[in-house]
Every structure is written in C-alpha cells, then in structure tokens.
Amino acid sequence: MGGAMSSVEERVLCVNSGSSSLKFALFASYGERLDTLATLAVQNIGGARGRVVLRSNRGGRELEANHLDHAQAFETAFSLLEEAQAGPFSIVGHRIVHGGPRYVEPALVDPTLVANLRAIVPLAPLHLPSSIAGIEAVARRYPAVPQVACFDTAFHSSMPEVARRLPLTDGIDGAGVRRYGFHGLSYEYVMSTFGPTAPRRVVIAHLGNGASLVAVENGKSVDTTMGFTPAGGVMMGTRPGDLDPGVLLHLLRQEKLSPDALAQVIEREAGLVGVGGTSDMKELLARSRSDERAKLAIAMFCRSVRKAIAGLASILGGIDVLVFTGGIGEHAAEVREGVCDGLSFMGIELDRAKNDRAEDVVSTSTSRCVVRVVRTDEDAMIAKHSLRIARANR
Incomplete structure (x- = not known):
C-alpha cells in the first residue's frame, strides 16, 4: 500500500455496502494519482461469528465482532x-448497485437522491437498503x-433500445421494467486499462459470486447479460x-x-450452490475430481458463460479482445480454460502456461482474439468519480 504524504490533497473513503457485509477502501489523492491507505471489511452482519479485517x-487488525445491523457495523x-x-x-463515495432509470452517471448525494x-x-x-443505511451513517x-x-447501472445507459427493452407491453416497460445491467464500475475500470487505444469490440466477463458479461463497442456498452x-x-x-418464466x-x-x-x-x-452444494468455486474445483455434483x-x-460470449460476439460482429475479471475470472485458470474450450471457431486460443500463471495476456500469439486477465478495481473507479463530482460541486 502507498504511504501517506504531507502533500495529500484529499482523502476519499469508498464504501461498498452488501446485504450482510461492508467493504471500505481509503485513498489519498495527489492530483490524478491515488494511493491506497487502508482497506476494511466487516463480515456476516446480522449473524453469528462476525469478523472485521x-x-x-500502519499495520492490520482482525477481530471477532457481531453486529446486529449495518448501523452498528458502520460505527x-x-x-x-x-x-x-x-x-x-474529505469525500465519501458509495457503490450503489441500482440507479433505476433516473441516474445514468455519478451524482452528489442530497435528500432528493436518497428519497429517489x-x-x-x-x-x-x-x-x-444497506446502501441507504451507509449514506445515513456517514451523514x-x-x-x-x-x-x-x-x-x-450507469455504464449501461448507452445500450440501444433494442438491447434495453424487454419483450413486454408498453405499460410495463413504461413502469421501468427493462434491462439495466450491472457491474458497471468494474467494466469502466477494465476499459480504462486499455488507455486511449481501446479495441473496437470487447467482451468483458466479470465472474465472481455475482457474474455478468458485457459487449462494449467503441467504449460503450451495447448489450449485457x-x-x-x-x-x-x-x-x-x-x-x-x-x-x-x-x-x-x-x-x-x-x-x-x-x-x-x-x-x-x-x-x-440456486446457481453453483444449488447444483454443487457450495458457491465457492475454489472448493468446487478441488472436489470436482471425485464429486460429480461439483463437476x-x-x-x-462454464457452458453458461461460453454461450453468453458467443451471443455477445454476434451483437458485435466478432470480438477483438475477451477479458476475464472478478474473483473467479481472475483466479480460476481451470474456469477460463473451460469457458474458452469450444470457442476456437471464434479465433480464441489459450496458451495453457500463460493461463496457469494468469498473465495479462493468456492467449497464444496466433489467436485472432486477444484474451486478457485484468484485476478489476471498482474502489479506484469510485474514488475517481467521487473526486470529480465533489470538485465540480464546490
């Protein structure tokens, strides 16, 4: 982690409120540069055997601490x-999972936003509810x-109507029942790693306990799962x-x-836990050699993700770069291999040694589609947005 400096301009606390957990990241801002000062996680809120890390x-601490609710956990x-x-x-930025149809970019928190x-x-x-509790606790x-x-959801506001609309009546669509898309902060961060020369057609697979994929054309979300x-x-x-249905x-x-x-x-x-008995991919991979349910x-x-990649490729007319990110996408080489197996017709060829080492590029030199592994950083994206919005409103 980067050390504190006397020339620190501002400190930004990023808050990610889950249904039973809280995650924090504290950054120091030096102009455009961000240094991580601290991270903190509060686990199993509302349950037994709560933990704070x-x-x-300046060092670290781990302690057992049970919290009845998010208000206690925040304190x-x-x-x-x-x-x-x-x-x-000096600024607190919150990851908000859903902005509804109204919020298509980061916004300064005020009573109207909370009411919305x-x-x-x-x-x-x-x-x-936990995000609102976080805003109130900070206040x-x-x-x-x-x-x-x-x-x-904001990253996906660029999706065209043909992708955003669900095949339902106008009345239901008008009530806000449509495709919104999620993991947008992660997708934004991944796209930022390309710099000013981002490929035209990118598919990003954010694979974690929650998983989704997005088709990005010329830097904009055009469809998502x-x-x-x-x-x-x-x-x-x-x-x-x-x-x-x-x-x-x-x-x-x-x-x-x-x-x-x-x-x-x-x-x-449902999902992995429903079929394999656990949502922990690492455990499933370890059990899969002798456990048919895990296998x-x-x-x-892998089949579900592979089908999604092929479907999004049809929207883009091909893929220039496929990116794996998220906890599973970044760390499970066997899953990346399982997903890409059968996609050779799209020009995807993995280099097994590079894939096992989770290098930045894990495709072969002859692969027509570059396959990357990118460690996402949603907190850094939140910090950058929060600095920009707060400065603009001073």
Missing part, C-alpha cells in the same frame, strides 16, 4: 479507520463531508441466471411458494 500502511468501521489513519475523509433511492428499493431489495458521523453515489435485476443472465454463485409460475402455483420463499430460492439457493456445477457455469 483491517489492513493499512465500528469508522472508529477503526480513524484509529488507523488519524485524519478526516428509497423509491426504487423494490428494484434491488437486497442491496439498496450522522461526518455531516460536513460530501458524499457521492456511483451507480453500477444481467437484466432487470442482478439475478438474471449467466449462472452465478447463488443465483440461477436466466430461467424459463414458467418455472417461477410453477413454483408459485404448484409448489405454493410465497414471494419471500421464491426470493430465497432465486437469491440464495456438473462447474461445467454448467
């Missing part, structure tokens, strides 16, 4: 960050510090991805599932 250039986090850094934050977020909680009921503790909301909610698209850790009707009518029980199935009990889960995941 702090890493900073613990703020106290630890203050102890570690002994300096105020409350209104769209039904679009992301697992994520938005209580640091009332003079400006806050900036950075939306994961996630749709109205983060539950759609490719198979994920605990979510099924796209399902025949008739399955949901069957579960409601024949199995008599309540809406809450159905949500539990869709959000918590099937991995095969289904």
